[in-house]
Amino acid sequence: MSTAFxxxxxATDLDGTLLRxxxxxxxxxxxxxxxxxxxxxxxxxxxxxxxPWTRHILDDLGYRGLAVCGQGxxxxxxxxxxxxxxxxxDRQLAAVALAKIEAEVGPLFLAASRDGLDGDVLVGxxxxxxxxxxxxxxxxxxxxxxxxxxxxxxxxxxxxxDELAEAxxxxxxxxxxxxxxxxxxxxxxxxxxSKATGLSLAARRLGLKAADTIAFGDMxxxxxxxxxxxxxxxxxxxxxxxxxxxxxxxASNEEDGIAVVLERLLx
Numbered sequence: 001m002s003t004a005f006x007x008x009x010x011a012t013d014l015d016g017t018l019l020r021x022x023x024x025x026x027x028x029x030x031x032x033x034x035x036x037x038x039x040x041x042x043x044x045x046x047x048x049x050x051x052p053w054t055r056h057i058l059d060d061l062g063y064r065g066l067a068v069c070g071q072g073x074x075x076x077x078x079x080x081x082x083x084x085x086x087x088x089x090d091r092q093l094a095a096v097a098l099a100k101i102e103a104e105v106g107p108l109f110l111a112a113s114r115d116g117l118d119g120d121v122l123v124g125x126x127x128x129x130x131x132x133x134x135x136x137x138x139x140x141x142x143x144x145x146x147x148x149x150x151x152x153x154x155x156x157x158x159x160x161x162d163e164l165a166e167a168x169x170x171x172x173x174x175x176x177x178x179x180x181x182x183x184x185x186x187x188x189x190x191x192x193x194s195k196a197t198g199l200s201l202a203a204r205r206l207g208l209k210a211a212d213t214i215a216f217g218d219m220x221x222x223x224x225x226x227x228x229x230x231x232x233x234x235x236x237x238x239x240x241x242x243x244x245x246x247x248x249x250x251a252s253n254e255e256d257g258i259a260v261v262l263e264r265l266l267x
Contacts, residue, residue: 052118074086083116101167105168113153214229226245
């Protein structure tokens, strides 16, 4: 199939990328995405958020395609409100990893994302949730491990996100994947899982490949997606680690950075 648009797949992160700080998508960005899809490209949202924290945004956007959620763990059909694939964290391995990290850096504040379309996000004492997303408090550590999980979230009372992510990789990198996904968001994931693994699964379902893909992101957890894609575009507001590996840097998420690039590429 020939296309008037140079890429057949547009992969966009949500927070800090497609979404402005108020969680809206600008009219200009919506129009640019609509024009690119009309010209033959598919759009896939690729987010660290699990489905329960993503679904309302996709519904508000009228988004009907595939979404990669949970840092690559979940491929979700937004039109049918159906989970197509879901990868869970080995809870025994995760507990070992957590113990190894805490042995190095001291006690952590914890949260966890339960598996499934309606999986709760459990939040322990001291853990600060970003924004106004729904969560369920827990105090008994046993509750954390009582049902299948996609990931654990960790915070430290003193270390920066970058320091915590690096210390966690050093202590437990052989047991879990460590992702830094945003301010205050360091995650422990199934080993080998990344946005790239989820995106490759979703792309394959559409008959598309890495060579067909332009990707937009803002955080270190987008690095594997950039490495997989033909062209990686970092937002102006992106983390320096992503800037370092990006093929280009566009305007910020507040300044329609995605639209700036898509408009240039449209015929």
